Amino acid sequence: MSTAATASAPVTSGRAPGTLALGIRRVRIELKTFFRDRNSAVWNFLLPVLLLVIFGAVFGNQHIGPNITFAQYFVAGMIASGVVYTSFQNLAIAIPMERDDGTLKRLQGLPMPKASYFIGKIGLVFVAYVAQVTLLVTIGVLFYHLHLPSDPLKWFTFLWASVLGLIACTLCGIAFSVVPKTGKGASAVVSPIVLVLQFTSGVFFVFSNLPSWMQVFASIFPLKWLTQAMRSVFLPDPAQALEVAGKWELPACAAVLAAWCVGGLVLSLVFFRWNKRGED
Amino acid sequence: MTTPATAPDSLVVPVPDGADLAVHVKGLVKHYGDTHAADGVDLDVVRGEVLALLGPNGAGKTTTTEVLEGYRHRDAGDVEVLGVDPGKGDRHWRTRLGIVLQTASDMSDLTVEEAVAHFAGYYPRPRDVDDVIDAVGLTEKRRTRGANLSGGQRRRLDVALGIIGGPELLFLDEPTTGFDPEARREFWELIRGLREGGTTILLTTHYLDEAEVLADRVAVIAHGRVIACDVPARLGGRDESLATVSWIEGEERRAERTREPTRLVLDLAERLGGEVPSLTIHQPSLEDVYLSLISDHNEEAR
Numbered sequence: 294m295s296t297a298a299t300a301s302a303p304v305t306s307g308r309a310p311g312t313l314a315l316g317i318r319r320v321r322i323e324l325k326t327f328f329r330d331r332n333s334a335v336w337n338f339l340l341p342v343l344l345l346v347i348f349g350a351v352f353g354n355q356h357i358g359p360n361i362t363f364a365q366y367f368v369a370g371m372i373a374s375g376v377v378y379t380s381f382q383n384l385a386i387a388i389p390m391e392r393d394d395g396t397l398k399r400l401q402g403l404p405m406p407k408a409s410y411f412i413g414k415i416g417l418v419f420v421a422y423v424a425q426v427t428l429l430v431t432i433g434v435l436f437y438h439l440h441l442p443s444d445p446l447k448w449f450t451f452l453w454a455s456v457l458g459l460i461a462c463t464l465c466g467i468a469f470s471v472v473p474k475t476g477k478g479a480s481a482v483v484s485p486i487v488l489v490l491q492f493t494s495g496v497f498f499v500f501s502n503l504p505s506w507m508q509v510f511a512s513i514f515p516l517k518w519l520t521q522a523m524r525s526v527f528l529p530d531p532a533q534a535l536e537v538a539g540k541w542e543l544p545a546c547a548a549v550l551a552a553w554c555v556g557g558l559v560l561s562l563v564f565f566r567w568n569k570r571g572e573d
Numbered sequence: 574m575t576t577p578a579t580a581p582d583s584l585v586v587p588v589p590d591g592a593d594l595a596v597h598v599k600g601l602v603k604h605y606g607d608t609h610a611a612d613g614v615d616l617d618v619v620r621g622e623v624l625a626l627l628g629p630n631g632a633g634k635t636t637t638t639e640v641l642e643g644y645r646h647r648d649a650g651d652v653e654v655l656g657v658d659p660g661k662g663d664r665h666w667r668t669r670l671g672i673v674l675q676t677a678s679d680m681s682d683l684t685v686e687e688a689v690a691h692f693a694g695y696y697p698r699p700r701d702v703d704d705v706i707d708a709v710g711l712t713e714k715r716r717t718r719g720a721n722l723s724g725g726q727r728r729r730l731d732v733a734l735g736i737i738g739g740p741e742l743l744f745l746d747e748p749t750t751g752f753d754p755e756a757r758r759e760f761w762e763l764i765r766g767l768r769e770g771g772t773t774i775l776l777t778t779h780y781l782d783e784a785e786v787l788a789d790r791v792a793v794i795a796h797g798r799v800i801a802c803d804v805p806a807r808l809g810g811r812d813e814s815l816a817t818v819s820w821i822e823g824e825e826r827r828a829e830r831t832r833e834p835t836r837l838v839l840d841l842a843e844r845l846g847g848e849v850p851s852l853t854i855h856q857p858s859l860e861d862v863y864l865s866l867i868s869d870h871n872e873e874a875r
Contacts, residue, residue, distance in 0.1 A: 324678075395679045402672040
């Protein structure tokens with residue numbers, strides 16, 4: 294076979310790029326696409342900030358405990374929600390759209406290990422989360438008396454809670470991406486679920502004020518434990534009195550989040566699909 | 574690779590023994606429940622040729638090509654694409670393929686340049702990004718985002734992404750659907766250029782004129798089988814079909830079907846004393862042959 298006449302192939306090595314190298318390429322393209330897409334910008338960035346401003350303005354100065362305002366409580370909850378927005382909500386909406394618009398099919402036809410696609414998604418989630426959390430914390434500190442902890446142990450809690458939460462919710466988002474029938478309808482399926490979890494997990498209301506059946510329901514899911522861990526980071530320790538158990542229960546938070554990491558992995562391995570239904 | 578003997582009256586003309594095959598399909602079966610999307614497809618594509626795969630919607634074109642592209646599993650049959658079973662195709666095999674899918678609306682937020690440069694990165698020896706953008710005629714649109722391209726431009730971007738890896742074999746699934754006539758002609762030039770460069774092309778299309786212009790050989794698929802395969806000029810006995818000569822004589826349009834149109838015209842010229850009024854000679858077009866193949870097949874199937 295002759296070489297393509299119009300091609301001036303720059304001769305590099307004959308080997309295809311590795312899984313990680315392609316994964317990093319994917320991260321770059323995912324970020325570019327994500328931050329250019331107006332929908333994801335609105336849902337993932339403006340909405341949490343908007344909620345923070347509205348709730349902060351209406352209920353912000355209500356004291357829910359000694360020296361603790363609802364605004365502080367709420368910022369911690371919104372940071373935990375940020376995990377869910379940037380991972381679960383983001384992927385459970387974006388992947389069905391990619392399945393519909395041909396992205397996933399195109400990627401399958403490429404000499405790309407499938408793992409690179411997921412590396413790209415994980416990279417996107419982490420960067421989007423860091424951006425989101427920076428924004429929320431900045432607003433919290435500037436306007437709602439959020440105190441950044443000085444204890445390194447608290448930052449360590451922030452780190453593991455964020456990482457475990459992101460891993461669990463990323464995997465769940467990948468698994469859940471098979472539920473919406475179309476890309477267009479995905480946000481209508483996913484957003485209410487996130488909203489219900491926020492209402493029942495102590496984001497919009499003080500968790501200990503919720504009816505106990507609601508507390509039991511929320512305790513099954515990761516967001517309740519994530520908000521609790523974030524409160525332990527951003528609220529002063531006396532605020533433990535507001536918790537149902539009267540303490541932060543960090544080991545339980547870590548255990549439930551870790552369990553959801555394992556569960557999410559199993560669910561995504563079992564349910565994730567590249568093709569639309571009936572196309573394989 | 575040998576091709577089994579075919580019945581002499583078959584409309585499927587086999588490729589010569591020992592031909593260098595890019596694609597070899599024998600007895601491909603794929604069913605969904607009771608529906609046989611492919612029901613014994615036999616198809617060979619010779620290296621370096623453009624083969625057009627024609628057939629009504631639902632005949633098995635997409636199923637067949639998607640099995641070849643490694644998207645779908647088959648239920649039975651031997652399939653080799655560039656010497657590899659697509660069901661077991663690895664990354665190296667994929668570097669040798671280019672796939673242009675039927676519908677894609679992805680990458681709406683990336684510019685042409687960004688998309689092509691990004692996809693170049695998946696291949697070990699990609700073609701030059703600027704050359705490829707130029708080859709598909711998008712140089713002026715290189716900084717335009719996918720969402721802002723016209724239908725034809727968008728398809729050309731798809732082709733750019735299909736050829737950026739410098740494929741040996743390119744799949745084009747209905748590439749010119751929705752093109753205006755001028756865009757289609759430009760697109761044909763692009764395909765011709767690729768063929769001249771040595772790329773083997775498997776083209777699925779609904780446009781018979783497109784197949785006529787581009788294809789070295791044409792395969793017609795109906796009810797999950799290849800019912801005819803030949804060069805466009807001979808498909809379905811087209812070269813032996815009767816021509817229709819038509820003219821006006823005595824205020825009346827007359828027509829005659831004949832195997833010897835030249836002789837008839839000479840006779841007419843003599844009889845009518847020179848110029849034959851409103852003379853047309855119509856050889857059956859590829860479309861005529863195709864439609865009669867499909868309708869014959871439908872009757873047999875009943």
